[in-house]
Amino acid sequence: MPTVDDVRDTLSDVRDTLPDEESFESRLHTQRTAALLGLALGVSFSVCFVTGLASHLVQNPTTWFHWPARPAGLYRISQGVHVTTGIASVPLLLAKLWTVYPQFWLRPTARNIAHAVERLCLLPLVGGAVFLLFTGVSNVAYWYDVMDFYFPAAHYWAAWVTIGALVVHIGAKLTTTRTALAPRRRSRFQLPGQGLDRRGFLLSVAAAAGVLVVATVGQTIGPLRRLSVLAPRRPDIGPQGLPVNKSASQAQIEEEMVDPSRYRLTVEGQVPTPLELSIDDLRAMPQREATLPIACVEGWSFSARWRGVSVRDLLDQAGAATTSEARVESLQRVGRYNDSPLNANQIADGDTLLALELNDEPLALDHGAPLRLIGPNRPGVQQTKWVTRIVVL
Structure with missing residues (x-):
């Protein structure tokens, strides 16, 4: 020893x-x-x-x-x-x-x-x-x-x-x-x-x-x-000329969930006039077009043309106060980032849209069809896809 x-x-x-x-x-x-x-x-x-x-x-x-x-x-x-x-x-x-x-x-x-x-x-x-x-x-x-x-x-x-x-x-x-x-x-x-x-x-x-x-x-x-030969992705490659980070299948979104004949957007919360709107109702509202970037936390970004309804117009129709904030919710029920906040500054900006079209085409399912949030100066994870509800706070 x-x-x-x-x-x-x-x-x-x-x-x-x-x-x-x-x-x-x-x-x-x-x-x-x-x-x-x-x-x-x-x-x-x-x-x-x-x-x-x-x-x-x-x-x-x-x-x-x-x-x-x-x-x-x-x-x-x-x-x-x-x-x-x-x-x-x-x-x-x-x-x-x-x-x-x-x-x-x-x-x-x-x-x-x-x-x-x-x-x-x-x-x-x-x-x-x-x-x-x-x-x-x-x-x-x-x-x-x-x-x-x-x-x-x-x-x-x-x-x-x-x-x-x-x-x-x-x-x-x-x-x-x-x-x-x-x-x-x-x-x-x-x-x-x-x-x-x-x-x-x-x-x-x-x-x-x-x-x-x-x-x-x-x-x-x-x-x-x-x-950029080492970049993990080209931001101009994907459905409708834009990459997809989370696909509909990954979010467990199925075609019948977004069927235009059944789909409804609800606006509720601190509003005197709650709304329940179909896709046709949304298309009948004044449409606004904006060129805005998708900027993801992984570092890639790319600008695209979006067309849809201004969130401000929608909340005005529901009677929401101009100082209101809101939470936008998705049909997605699995994983994180199935809702996102909107502060008063973002709501007041006319280019904060609920988009129906991307690059002059109806939204693809993987890009959030039938309706997705898109706004200026926001991270991609907060550009909520498959929007189904807006709760005014």
């Missing part, structure tokens, strides 16, 4: 085999390289966090946050920036981790309590960053099988944890970073080592981020569509 001395000797031997800072000879493992990459990551993660928080608040409205109806393409831009900066962060994070990983072998592990706290904060920072980028890319690429959890909630809370750890890390490293980034006289002597110098390394990382952006951003920026 091994003695205490034997165990101590074994642990000592193991410790001696582990690398230390001097085991890494590359001239790129420097404070300045790490600081420059950290600065780029800090900007990209901050932009990602702000745009992601905006998307969360739009989909989960609060009493203090009122998302405007205009400009019509604001959410399209915001979510496109969110996905683009997230994708660009992948090579930045990999390069940053490679640059600083010799520090993980630092001995002693903690010099004092402050240093111990700083190093402990690396666990949620690194773990959270990897989790956010992996799940974000998986969501964009529709790899839902690798996520056995509700992605939006997990992504949201992981973002708060990661940003909190990032703030602590920035505070702990502020002096070191300022020193590393301070202007200095260029030396004609190079640090020993082979391969890329710092400038070449950083340019390579920037090029990798740029290639990833160009190869995916075409799902938001039309002129770059042909270059």
Whole structure:
């Protein structure tokens, strides 16, 4: 049976085999390289966090946050920036981790309590960053099988944890970073080592981020569509020239449920004159046409021509107050996003429609026939399909 001395000797031997800072000879493992990459990551993660928080608040409205109806393409831009900066962060994070990983072998592990706290904060920072980028890319690429959890909630809370750890890390490293980034006289002597110098390394990382952006951003920026070979979908391909995220079969919507002879739209709630309207009744009302984008949380977006009844006109007919809000409900009974809120600003906008037509054709079933909600500056998950009821609040 091994003695205490034997165990101590074994642990000592193991410790001696582990690398230390001097085991890494590359001239790129420097404070300045790490600081420059950290600065780029800090900007990209901050932009990602702000745009992601905006998307969360739009989909989960609060009493203090009122998302405007205009400009019509604001959410399209915001979510496109969110996905683009997230994708660009992948090579930045990999390069940053490679640059600083010799520090993980630092001995002693903690010099004092402050240093111990700083190093402990690396666990949620690194773990959270990897989790956010992996799940974000998986969501964009529709790899839902690798996520056995509700992605939006997990992504949201992981973002708060990661940003909190990032703030602590920035505070702990502020002096070191300022020193590393301070202007200095260029030396004609190079640090020993082979391969890329710092400038070449950083340019390579920037090029990798740029290639990833160009190869995916075409799902938001039309002129770059042909270059976006890594984009998971072309936003101009699908029924009636528009992709479908959730089909009628996935939502368990059957033809008889939307049979025009049986279909009725009801308007109820805080209205003096509740309505029950057939498709013919809706077609007999004044029709309005608008060109509006579908902007999905996965980052793709595409504009189309919609024609239908203005929600404002419909609620006026029911006698709803001009300050009213509403909830739009779907025939869909399975899964999430089977209803969506409309605030007073969105209802007041004349381009918030209950659409009957898409690109001059009657709505296809997969696009929400016979009636779907479409409005300016809204995420795709809130453009409710197969609308059957409006509840005025």
